[in-house]
Amino acid sequence: MRRFLLSAFLSSAVPAMAQENIIQYVKPxxxxxxxxxxxxxxxxxxxxxxxxxxxxxIPYEMNGKYNPDVYKYCAGYQYxxxxxxxxxxxxxxxxxxxxxxxxxxMPTVGRLQLNPGxxxxxxxxxxxxxSHSTEVAEPAYYKVKLEDDNILAELTASNRVxxxxxxxxxxxxxxxxxxxxxxxxxYDNKNVWTFIRxxxxxxxxxxxxxxxxARTRIEYFAMVFSKPFVQYGxxxxxxxxxxxFWRKFDQSKNFPEMAGRQIRAYFDFNTAPGxxxxxxxxxxxxxxxxxxxxxxxxxxxWDFEQVKRDGQALWTKELNKIHIESGSKEEKENFYTAMYHxxxxxxxYMDVDGQYRGLDMNIHTANGxxxxxxxxxxxxxxxxxxxxxxxxxxxxxDMIRSMLSHYEQSAQHMLPIWAxxxxxxxxxxxxxxxxxxADAIMKGNAPFDVNKALDACVTTARxxxxxxxxxxxxxxxxPEDKNGSSVSKVLxxxxxxxxxxxxxxxxxxxxxxxxxxxxSGNYKNVYxxxxxxxxxxxxxxxxxxxxxxxxxxxxxxxEGNAWNYSLYVPHNPDEMITMMGGxxxxxxxxxxxxxxxxxxxxxxxxxxxxRDGIIGNYVHGNEPSHHVAYLYNWTGQPWKTQERVxxxxxxxxHPGPDGLGGNDDCGQMSAWYIFTTLGFYPVCPGADQYSLGxxxxxxxxxxxxxxxxxxxxxxxxxxxxxxxxxxxxxGVPLNRLYITHADIMNGGTLTFYMGAKPRKG
Numbered sequence: 001m002r003r004f005l006l007s008a009f010l011s012s013a014v015p016a017m018a019q020e021n022i023i024q025y026v027k028p029x030x031x032x033x034x035x036x037x038x039x040x041x042x043x044x045x046x047x048x049x050x051x052x053x054x055x056x057x058i059p060y061e062m063n064g065k066y067n068p069d070v071y072k073y074c075a076g077y078q079y080x081x082x083x084x085x086x087x088x089x090x091x092x093x094x095x096x097x098x099x100x101x102x103x104x105x106m107p108t109v110g111r112l113q114l115n116p117g118x119x120x121x122x123x124x125x126x127x128x129x130x131s132h133s134t135e136v137a138e139p140a141y142y143k144v145k146l147e148d149d150n151i152l153a154e155l156t157a158s159n160r161v162x163x164x165x166x167x168x169x170x171x172x173x174x175x176x177x178x179x180x181x182x183x184x185x186x187y188d189n190k191n192v193w194t195f196i197r198x199x200x201x202x203x204x205x206x207x208x209x210x211x212x213x214a215r216t217r218i219e220y221f222a223m224v225f226s227k228p229f230v231q232y233g234x235x236x237x238x239x240x241x242x243x244x245f246w247r248k249f250d251q252s253k254n255f256p257e258m259a260g261r262q263i264r265a266y267f268d269f270n271t272a273p274g275x276x277x278x279x280x281x282x283x284x285x286x287x288x289x290x291x292x293x294x295x296x297x298x299x300x301x302w303d304f305e306q307v308k309r310d311g312q313a314l315w316t317k318e319l320n321k322i323h324i325e326s327g328s329k330e331e332k333e334n335f336y337t338a339m340y341h342x343x344x345x346x347x348x349y350m351d352v353d354g355q356y357r358g359l360d361m362n363i364h365t366a367n368g369x370x371x372x373x374x375x376x377x378x379x380x381x382x383x384x385x386x387x388x389x390x391x392x393x394x395x396x397x398d399m400i401r402s403m404l405s406h407y408e409q410s411a412q413h414m415l416p417i418w419a420x421x422x423x424x425x426x427x428x429x430x431x432x433x434x435x436x437x438a439d440a441i442m443k444g445n446a447p448f449d450v451n452k453a454l455d456a457c458v459t460t461a462r463x464x465x466x467x468x469x470x471x472x473x474x475x476x477x478x479p480e481d482k483n484g485s486s487v488s489k490v491l492x493x494x495x496x497x498x499x500x501x502x503x504x505x506x507x508x509x510x511x512x513x514x515x516x517x518x519x520s521g522n523y524k525n526v527y528x529x530x531x532x533x534x535x536x537x538x539x540x541x542x543x544x545x546x547x548x549x550x551x552x553x554x555x556x557x558x559e560g561n562a563w564n565y566s567l568y569v570p571h572n573p574d575e576m577i578t579m580m581g582g583x584x585x586x587x588x589x590x591x592x593x594x595x596x597x598x599x600x601x602x603x604x605x606x607x608x609x610x611r612d613g614i615i616g617n618y619v620h621g622n623e624p625s626h627h628v629a630y631l632y633n634w635t636g637q638p639w640k641t642q643e644r645v646x647x648x649x650x651x652x653x654h655p656g657p658d659g660l661g662g663n664d665d666c667g668q669m670s671a672w673y674i675f676t677t678l679g680f681y682p683v684c685p686g687a688d689q690y691s692l693g694x695x696x697x698x699x700x701x702x703x704x705x706x707x708x709x710x711x712x713x714x715x716x717x718x719x720x721x722x723x724x725x726x727x728x729x730x731g732v733p734l735n736r737l738y739i740t741h742a743d744i745m746n747g748g749t750l751t752f753y754m755g756a757k758p759r760k761g
Contacts (some may be wrong), residue, residue: 007645022310022319025336027655028134028137031094033079036620036660038341039091040077040137042155042162044311045318046372046395048283050091051155051162052142054080054101057116074098076184078450079657084146085116085127086088086179087155089162089281090219090667092420093344095376099213101184103221103281106177107166109149114235114264115176122148127179132288139340140311146565156308159348160294161282165304167474170273180208180263191261192216197288198256201228205288206258214423218357219283221292226278226302229267238304244552278302278405285422288361290351301505311464318343321391322674325699333655335677337699338670342384345666346399349373351422357422359409369398371405375419378428379623379665381435386682387671390744391703393445400440401448403433407456416459423616429462429467429485429558430492438499438686443741444505449509450585457500461493461519469493469752477525478557480536480544487526487556491568494523498571516524523569526556527579530588533562550602550617559622561602563593568624570684573634583635590631594618594644613652613662620652621662626672630691633737639723639758642694645676646722649696667716679752680739689738693751694722708747714754721754728753 031038041052053245054076058069072078074095076088091096108126114415117125135146142155142435152167168174196206204223219381233253239277250264258265269277280299284290299307305722319339326332350356352369364371372395386398406416410424415433434457441453464470468483472493478486498520504512527545536544536556541556548555549562557565567590569576576587594616618628629644650663653673664670677683679695700712727734729743729753738749 007259017463022316022633023139026139026315026340027333027337027659028142028321029079029135029657030337030655031660031664032075032077033657034072035430035662036658037074037092037094037096037663038660039075039093040089040135041091041142042140042311043344044140044157044159044314045343046159046346046348047157047344049089049157050090050344050347051087051089051091051157051164053077053084053144054085054104054117054182054184055084057085057182060190065085070185070538071096073184074663076101077133079132081119082129082719083119083127084130084144085125086182087178088182088184089152089221089283091184092374092666093341094660094666095463095658096663096665097213098184098587099210099217101182102208102219102283103223104179104182105164105279105281106179107146107149107151107153107168107277108175108177109151109169109171109297111174112173112266112268114266115181116179120610126182137755139315141308145298145371146639154304156304156311157752158286158298158307158311160291160352160703161280161299162617163299163304163307164279164281166279168275168277168279170271170275172270174269174271176225176229176267176279178204178265178267180206180265183210183212185212186606191218191263193259194263196234196258196263196265198232199724204265207288207293208622212419212424213427215425216361216422217576219221219285219421220280220286220288220291221283222295223279223281224295224318225267227269228260229269231582232265232267234263234265247305251473252398272756274741278304284304284351285349285357286351290353290355292351298693315340316341317374319718321703322678323496323701323703324677326697329679330655331697333672334659337655337659338653338673338677342387342667342674343663345380346372346374346402347732349402358413359406359419359422361422362409364405364409366401368407369401370395371397371434372402373422374666375399375416375433376666376668377418377436378430379415379668380671381432381439381685382623382668383671383675383682384667385436386439386685387674389440389443389445389741390725391702395446396424396436396440397445400437400446403437404453404456407460412466413459414461414463414466415456429567431457431466431487431496432492433457434460434496435499435685438503439682442686442688442698444745450503454500454507454509454512457503459498460514461497461516461599472520472522475525476519476522477537479539481538485556485558487536487562488565490526491534491565492521494520495569495571497522497683502686519760520571523572523576524579527566529579531581532566532585534568535562551596552602560619560624562616563589564622564625567593567628567631570627571686573631574757577634587632587637587640590628590635592617592638593628603634605688609704615648615651618648620648621669623665623668626668627681630683630693632679633691637694637760638737639760641691642723643680643758645693646696646719648654649673649676650719679714679750685737688741690744691726691743692727692737692739694724694754704745704747706745708745710744711749713749713751715752716754717752718754720756723755723758725753725755725759727751 037480128146205716680690
C-alpha cells in the first residue's frame with residue numbers, strides 16, 4: 001500500500017503536459033570516459049547510496065610516488081576498461097579527487113578466489129570481463145553481463161539502500177564476495193579498521209573506518225540475502241589482524257565475527273539455472289542499528305522491479321521540474337542528462353530518523369530538515385546552487401542548514417570548504433559557503449536565522465590562520481613567496497567578501513558592510529597595469545619578476561592562468577573593464593582568449609590542464625572561466641556572448657561516454673549547461689540578476705515550488721539562428737541584458753526572437 005500511494009503521488013506530481021518518458025533521454029554513461037569522472041550506476045536524486053561498478057584497482061602510489069593513473073578513476077569507472085572488479089555503494093560524481101568506494105560486492109562461480117586479479121588477467125582473481133553491448137545504464141538502474149562467470153548483474157537503489165540482483169547459472173559453487181579493503185584512490189593504510197558480524201544465515205552487519213581524503217570516515221552497513229548461504233568465511237592472510245586469545249578459534253571459516261584492516265569475506269550458495277540471488281545493503285553514518293532501520297523502512301520486501309520503478313518515478317518527478325521542447329533528440333539527451341547529473345550531489349547524510357555523524361564525530365539529529373554532505377563548493381557555488389535556488393529551493397535551504405551545522409561542529413569555527421561524510425578536507429580555495437548562503441538570502445530563500453548565518457560567514461572570513469587570510473586582511477594581497485596560488489585566493493576572497501557585504505547591507509549591519517565592501521576591492525591590489533594581467537606580488541610588495549601569463553603553477557594561480565583569472569571580478573565587471581583599459585581593449589582580450597592557440601608545453605605540467613576542456617585558452621573544464629563568455633554583455637557586444645555560448649555548448653557537451661569537456665564537478669558543468677541552454681546565467685551569485693545569452697531549445701517550462709511556472713519561449717531558434725533579435729518579458733520589450741530572480745519566481749514568459757545575423761546597436 002505504501003508503494004502504491006508513493007507511485008500514485010509521483011504520477012500526480014508530474015504535470016500533464018510532461019507525461020513524455022523523460023527517463024529515456026538520460027544517459028548516465030555520459031562523462032564516464034576520459035575526464036568527465038561520472039559513474040554509470042544506480043542512485044536516486046540526492047541519494048545516500050550510489051551503487052556502481054568499479055573497473056580497476058589502481059594503487060595511489062607506486063614506488064613511493066603518486067601514481068598519475070589514479071586520476072582517471074575518481075568515480076571508480078572508466079569506459080574504455082574491459083573488466084569489472086565489483087560493485088560498491090558510495091561514489092563521487094565528476095570530481096577531480098576521490099575517496100569512497102565502500103563495501104564492494106562481487107558475485108562469482110567456480111573456484112573461490114579472494115583477490116581481485118588484474119585487468120590483463122581477470123581469470124587470476126574475482127574480477128570479470130564485460131562488454132558494453134550488454135551494459136544498460138538508466139536513472140536508478142544498471143545492468144551488465146559478467147561474462148567470465150555467466151552472471152547477469154542488476155542494480156537499483158532507494159535513498160539509503162543498494163539493491164543487487166544476480167542471475168546465476170546452475171552450480172554448487174556460487175559465491176558472493178564482500179571486499180572491505182577495496183576503495184577508490186587506494187591510499188596506503190587507507191583502511192583504519194573494518195568489522196563484519198554474521199548475525200544469521202541471511203543478515204550481515206559491520207562498518208568500515210578509513211583514513212583517506214577524509215581523515216577519519218566511518219560508514220556502517222546492514223546487508224541481507226534473499227536466501228540463506230550454506231557457509232561463509234574470510235581470507236586467512238591478514239597479517240595485521242590481532243589474534244591474541246582469539247587464536248582459540250578458527251576464524252577463517254564460519255566464524256561470526258571478522259575484524260581487521262584487510263578483510264575479504266565470502267558467502268557460498270547452491271544455485272539452480274537462472275536462479276536470482278538478491279542482496280540489499282543499507283548504509284548509515286551512525287550505527288549498524290541505523291542501517292537496519294534504513295533497510296526496513298525503505299525496502300522492506302524483495303521486489304526488485306518495484307524498487308526500480310519507484311526510483312525511476314522519483315527521477316521522473318525531479319526531471320519534469322524543467323520540461324523542454326526541442327526537435328533534436330540529442331538536445332533532449334544533453335539537457336536531461338545534465339539535470340540528472342545536477343541532481344546527484346550534494347547527497348543525503350542521515351538515517352531515516354534524522355540522526356547523522358557530525359564534524360565533531362558525535363551523533364546529531366537534523367530536526368526539521370534533511371542533512372546533506374558532499375559539498376564541492378569551489379565548483380558548485382557558481383551555477384549549481386543558484387540553479388537550486390530556482391528549481392530546488394527547499395533542498396538548497398536544507399543544504400545551507402547542513403553547512404551551518406557543520407560550522408557549529410567545527411573546531412575551527414568555519415563554514416565548509418570541501419566537506420564530505422563528517423569530514424572537512426580543505427580542498428581548493430576561497431570560503432564559498434559564503435556565496436551559497438548569500439545567494440539564498442539575497443534571493444529570498446532563507447528559512448533560517450539569517451543574522452546567525454551572517455555571523456558564521458563573518459567568522460569564517462576573519463579566520464586569520466586560514467590559507468593566507470592574515471596577509472590578505474593586513475595587506476590587501478597575499479605574497480606569493482609566503483602562500484602559493486596567491487592571486488587566485490585574493491580574487492576569490494574579494495568576491496566572497498562582496499557577498500558578505502551584500503547580506504550585511506540587507507540586514508542593516510553597516511559596520512560589517514563597510515568592512516567587507518572595502519575588502520571586496522582587494523582584487524585591484526594584484527592587477528598589473530603594465531602587463532594588463534592580474535599578477536602575483538611578493539612579500540616586499542613588488543610584482544613577481546618572472547611571469548608567464550599562460551602558465552598556471554608557480555604563477556599565483558590554480559586551475560587557471562592569468563588570462564582566465566584576470567577576468568574574475570564577477571561582483572564588479574564594469575570596474576574590472578575600466579581597470580583593464582576600457583571596453584575596446586577588454587573585448588580584444590576576450591576575443592584572444594577564445595581564438596589563441598596554447599603551445600603544447602602548457603599541457604604537460606599537470607592533469608589539470610588537458611585539451612579536453614579547452615577552446616583556445618578558454619578553459620571550460622575548469623570553473624574559473626564559466627562566467628567569461630557572458631562578459632561581452634558588459635562591453636556592448638552581447639552578440640559575441642550569444643555566439644560564444646552556443647559554440648561552447650556544441651564543443652563541450654554531447655550524449656556519449658566522452659560527452660563532457662572536463663570533470664562534471666558534482667554537477668557544476670551540468671548546471672552551466674542547463675542555465676545556458678535556457679538562455680540566462682548567474683554571472684555573480686549573491687546578486688539577483690541572470691545575464692542573458694542565447695537559448696538552445698524551442699521552449700522550456702519551469703515548474704516552480706511556489707506553484708507558478710516560468711516559460712522560456714524561443715522563436716525561430718536553430719543551430720544557425722543563434723543571435724537574439726529581441727526579448728520580451730510577459731509581452732513587454734526587455735531593454736536590458738538580464739532578468740532578475742523575481743522575474744522568474746513571479747512566473748510568466750520570457751520570449752526570445754532569434755536570427756542568423758547579430759543585432760548590433
